[in-house]
Amino acid sequence: MRTTGTTRAQAVWPQLRVADWTETRETLHMWTQIVGKVRLAHAPLLNHWWQVALYVSPRGLTTSAVPYGTGVFDIEFDFVDQALRLRASDGGDRRIALESMPVADFHSQVLRALRDLGVPTAIQDHPNEVEPAVPFPVDYEHQTYDPLAARLFWRQLLQANRVLGEFRGRFAGKASPVHFFWGAMDLACTRFSGRRAPRHPGGSPNCGDWVMWEGYSHELSSCGFWPGGGEEGAFYSYAYPEPDGFAESPVAPSEAFYSGENGQFLLPYEAVRTADDPDRALTRFLDSTYVAAAERARWDRASLETDPERWADR
Template sequence: MREQRRPREPWPVLKVDDWTPTRETLHMWAQIVGKIRMAHAPMINHWWQVPLYVSPRGLATSTIPYGTDCFDIEFDFHDHQLVIRASSGSIGKVALEPKSVAQFYVEVTDTLSELGLITDIRAEPTEVETAIPFAQDTEHSAYDGESAHLFWRQLVQADRVIHEFRAHFIGKVSPVHFFWGGMDLACTRFSGRTAPAHPGGAPNVGAWVMVEGYSHELSSCGFWPGGDGEGMFYAYAYPEPEGFADYPVGPEAAFYSKDFGQFLLPYEAVRTADDPDAALLRFLHSTYEAAAERGKWDRAALEADPTRWDHLRS
């Protein structure tokens, strides 16, 4: 007999302050897994070979090449395990439970070795002010499984709606993917024009890394589980065109932050809206329009109605 689960709110409540220790530990664990993917995957523009992706159970790498074989890694936030699956058929698991980053790093690298997946990474974090090498990090050791599960459910909703938004663009556009450096889910559209060299400035990240990421004019959006309240949806343009910050965007709770240089929309404002999907889509479309209109993008060539063939589908 199939287990009956309790009804639950599609957009879960998860206050940033209630899971900060777990979030900071999970951030470091995700960096370890992301760097393993980066060690084997061939370079793709804007570092698209390095992120993780929302999966039905958590966050996953997708297929990682390994010689003539392959493997993948998934954070399973249902059973609270890190699962490593090799094309040989072998499977390795590391428990997601309270433990230090140092212990997690050892367990993951040992499990990879047992599966014959020898991997060397630059074993220290990026995009954080204090970069403690993974093997020495005993400071971050919290893991609350319920919080991790709620965070994944936040990502499921954000990923679903951002994919719907992505479908309206036929120009160059990134996947909807989870960047473990900043710990945010993101999707980026491109005008087709090159951009000025990015000046850098992210902590513990070489300027050349940012130059690659921002090599072309873009409009980016996503979800970040930080800041105040329950996290933030964001949208920005690079380079920011004149008048971008003054463009009228929605919904009402959205605003331009001079400190962050981007539009922000509190997750809570979306979660409590009469129609959360519509509220978030309004934010995504209007902030993109701010970039495209103020930046004089060729919108006719870059956009299309994703329902354009629906009348012919059986």
């Protein structure tokens, strides 16, 4: 039986209706693409494009350390003080206020701040995985920024990142970090079977098919969170290639369902937020959808899975 009122566990999972921050979300999406492309311009290629992603930080989203010359720099969206912070290992520091402004202005300010830091950077000047792909230097349409909405979104990511990190810890095989992909604006964590996958068909808007060939070069089970698919966003889980019977597999909790339109299982964020135990509800979804993929595709689960408490008594 559901208890009345809001539990302490529920209180840390913030409420943010997708429809209430559409304009801010679209602006922030373009801003994260610009910062992500800066990392892409300097970081060495990693498998599946892992070098381009951002990471949840104690204050927002960060590139982490990016190499440049014999030093490093980083860029962080600070949703606590509402500033974009750019820092270099030689002591250089620049700050851009996060406030309503056109994407074109944000783009020029970021590149100027990098030049001032001694990190001149040229990036691809248009976004990926969106339609239409308005070039950043002429995008004056996306300019709304609500700092409260951005902070609430970051707090959603904080909780999702925490539970996804625990889920990742139970896998001994190849697995991605928990990271934020700015193309689709989602937080993701991916497990791999170790086997090659058939070439991905591509088809993502304004994104070369070869990008998907690299991203999906090996058989995988991926999960994450994105601000869509539900009234307050949704957790997702899919397999590539999708094994026979995957869509019909039993998963938990009861609010989870397979979306034929999206080709993945979805669990509305609000179903997690309002659960008696949000962490457990999300973990059940992650575990059951992974098992559906691994069992249907006959992964070597005995070799790939591990006990995260294996050294707890030492």
